[in-house]
Every structure is written in C-alpha cells, then in structure tokens.
Amino acid sequence: MKAFLLIIPLCLLMACSKKDDLGNVEDIPGLGGDTWAASPLDKWLHDSLTVPFNIAVKYKWDQFEFELNKTLVPPKEEKIIPVMSAIQKVWMDTYIAEAGALFFKRYCPKYFILSGSASWNENGTITLGTAEGGRKVVLYLVNDFLTKSMEGYKPSDSANVKQMFHVIEHEFGHILHQTVMYPVEFKRICAGFYTGNWNNISDMNARRDGFVTPYAMSAFDEDFVEMVSTMLVEGKQGFDDIVNSIPEGTSINGVTKAEAQSRLRQKEAMVVSYFLTVWHINFYSLQTRTRKEINQLLY
Template sequence: MKALLLIIPLCLLLACSKKDDPGHVENIPGLGGDTWVNSPLDKWLHDTLTVPFNIAVKYKWDQFEFELNKTLVPPKEEKIIPVMSAIQKVWMNTYIAEAGATFFKKYCPKYFILSGSASWNENGTITLGTAEGGRKVVLYLVNDFQIKGMEGYRPSDSSNVKQMFHVIEHEFGHILHQTVMYPVAFKRICAGFYTGNWNNVSDEEAHRDGFVTPYSMASFDEDFVEMVSTMLVEGKNGFDAIVNSIPNGTSINGVSKAEAQSRLRQKEALVVSYFSIVWHIDFYSLQTRTRREINQLLY
C-alpha cells in the first residue's frame, strides 16, 4: 500500500506537467509504458526457468521493485546467466534430487528480482536478499558474482558467491517454516539470548553463545533459517569446524564452551529432524549435494 501511495502522486505530477498537451502519454518503466524485443538472454531464462518451473526473473531496471530511498545500480546482463545457472545447480537441482520436482515447483518462489549492488541500511548493515510472501525473492550484489572459469576470478571471490547461496537457502528456509512451523523446542535452546543489536556482535561472540551467525541472534525464525543455510552452504565439515572452533572458557553472557557446542548440536538435530519428518528430506544428503555443487563452481 505504501508503494501505491507513492506511485499515485508521481503519476498525477507527470500528468499536470503536460496539461498543455492532453494527448501526451508518459512512459514510466514498469507501469506498462516500456517494451523491448526478447533477447537470447530472455529466451534462456524463459526456457530454463519459466517453462519448467514457472519462475520469472526480472533483471531490467525498475526502481519500483525496490525501496525508493535506496541507491542501487542495475545488474550487468553478462552476469544474469552465470548467477541463475549457479542457483539452479546449487539450490534447485539439489532440492529436486532429494524431494522431487513436485515439491520444488509447489514451494519455490516464482519471481526473482535482481540488483547489481547491495542495499545499505541506516545501521551500517547491508541487505543481501529478501523474500516476500514466499513468492518473490530480491537478490542484491549480482555484479560481484564471480565463479571459476569467469575472467578475473580469484579464490577470495568465493565468499561473495557463497553469500548469495546463503541468501537463497535462508529465504527458502523461511518459506518452508512459514508453511509448516519447526518444533517449538528449537525456541527454548537459546531463549533469552536474542537481541536487536546482533549487528554489533562478532562471529566468535555469536558462536560462544551457541549461535551459528550473529544474524541468528535476531529472532527465533532467523536462528532457524541461518542454521539451515549455514549447514547447507558450509557443508558438514564447515559446520563442524564452527562448532569445534569455540574457545575454552565462558562467553560474556556466561555460556561455557560445552554449553555453546551443545546448543549448536541441539539445533542441528532439530533441523535434520524437521526436514525428515515434515518434508521427507534427508538433510545430510541434501547438505552433501549442495556443498559438492558449490565446490565444483568455486574450486
């Protein structure tokens, strides 16, 4: 509704500015005035994603798809196929292999919006992706996407790429738990430790309190999907390394190393159980497939 209220005055203003020419029509991108001839890129997106999965990808710039107070840049067209092809391999194909095409078609988001840059927030954090109602996913930082085989790729670029996969897995995790909620026991593990100041917490400090990432501390739901996405993207060895990296002693909140590790292992067990009981998915098998695809793209 807020977007509608902003759009209407803009349309009225444009109409008034042309009052001396009643026959004039302003073409506003995204509101029906923009047309273009389909390119090979459009055909690839249509044949690869729209036809089999009913997924649409919007890469041509339309500011109304984003927050109007943010300064963003359009995605580079040469990045679109590498990004969406990688997402298909790491996220789509792995879920289909474990849960079947019917499951994926039913629950996957149907609309992807791409931005070339990150979306900066007032508190200094950046938004790397959002999901709306389980149907629309917005992905940022598309122009920074680099994988093995692309000109100029360096191993250090892998963190940016893994972050994009992390966003996809995170947002899909939200879709799943908003469809069927995860066990209430998950909320008890770190009750009383969630905070709105998560952006001031380091990775190590989060781990020492039993959280897989600082953002996990934002809420129960974010904790759950951060567990899902981190376990999938980092793989079993990567997740085990996080658990084992917790130093001796206690955190500033009085959590011992043993308790922090126990919290992470309890969350891991509940994630695995949830996927098995609710979705009939072998999470460890999905984890292995996902990490293998990431390794093939990056190393």
C-alpha cells in the first residue's frame, strides 16, 4: 500500500512535465487574440468621452454582450460618431449645463454597448435599450440613426432619432430614481391601472387612463421614467399637446378626460419637484435645452 502511494506522485510529475501543444492562447477571442490597432474613430471616442467622463463605448461586435437567443447585426462604424456626438449634445451637455460636470460624472453610465439592429421579443415588442446597475447601457438600432446633416435623411426619420434620445433619458431616469427614490405619492396617482398587457394598448388609450405612453403602464418605475423621458424629448409644447390630445368621454376603465389630464399634470408636477428638491435641477430649463438640441439635429 505504501509503495502504491509513492508511485502516484511520480506518475503525476511525469504527466505534468509533458509539453502538449495547446496552440497559441492569444488566438483565442478574449485572451488577447481580439486586439486591433486604434483607429481615428477609437481616438475620437477616447478623447471625447473616455478622457473627460470615463465613458467607454464598445462598438466592435461581441455577441456575449447581448442575449444569445437574439439575432442582431453590428453597428456600422460610420454611424458611431454621429450617434455618440448627438447623445453628447442632447443628453450630456444639457445635464452638465443644468447640474454641473461633477453631477454628470458621478451618475452617468460608464459603458455603452452598441447594436446596429433592434432586439425583437417573443411578444412582438422591440427592446431599444437596456441599463444594468446604473453603469452599462445597451443601445439598439444604431444603423437607423439619421439626422438632417446626413445623406439620405428624410423628415420621417426623426422618429427613430427621437426614440434613441428617449431611451437614453429613460435609462438615466432609472439611474437617478434608483439613487434617490421619487415620492411615494407618485405611485398612488394611477394605482390599480398598471398592467403586464401594456403592449396591446394604444398610445391614445394609455393617455385616456392618465399614462404618457403604453409602456408607462407596465410598472410604477417605468411610469416615472417614461414621464421624464417624454417630457424632455417632446419639450413643453409637445407634452402639452399630448395632454390636450385626450378626447372627450371616458376610457374603457371609466376615466374621464378631465381625470386623465389631471393625472398627467400631477405626474408632471412631481417630476419637476423631484428634480428640483433632490438634484437641484430646474427641469423646465433642462427640458428647453434638450428640445432645442433635438430641433437643431432634426429640423
């Protein structure tokens, strides 16, 4: 028995000393084989976003950054600078102007992942953006981004561009309320009207129940950030138009026009108050700046 035990370590030493050819590990993606020379695009991203704000942008394709069961396409490199430059003007610069660079650097997400196409879900809805832990944002539909300065732009394309800004403002709204929660009274305005069936509800029917978008009906938190993003992207007049568009009569849930409009105005007031009391941001001034930058890009 003792002799047997002594033989085992000897065999192990012999096995470990054998040099098997495992190939060059640096050829394995993720272990050093996926490096590339920095391009002018990489330099622009580094100088414009990484150096001043510690924000990294990943546009080189990596399927493991996304859901593996989704069919997606990489972003076109010629879209990267226009997309990130527009985001800088519409979202970053406006918040910095209102709240200061320190605020923005402290709370902004640090990692952007870009996809060229949309992410379709089994229920027929489209995921246009996600945020993880307040630090990582995934943006889809980058290849559809067109502004008035780009070849092929048509006025009808503005909806796609506005949707991207809506996603950014929506996800940043989540970061803010996850840091400091909005007043609990907000949840009482439409209590009992939230539903997982929001994707089968039209914009107008959502408004008739006092929600700014159908997705706002999915949960309290989504309602709050949909208010923030819609108010910023559509501007004061655009939001007023949404409120005023509610028709006479009652919704299928028995909500009158006056009640629906009151719900939206209560939510508006709470958003404005939250930004002022918690973050010392004049929301209406931020709204004006944001809409102005969007108009300059699109019209």
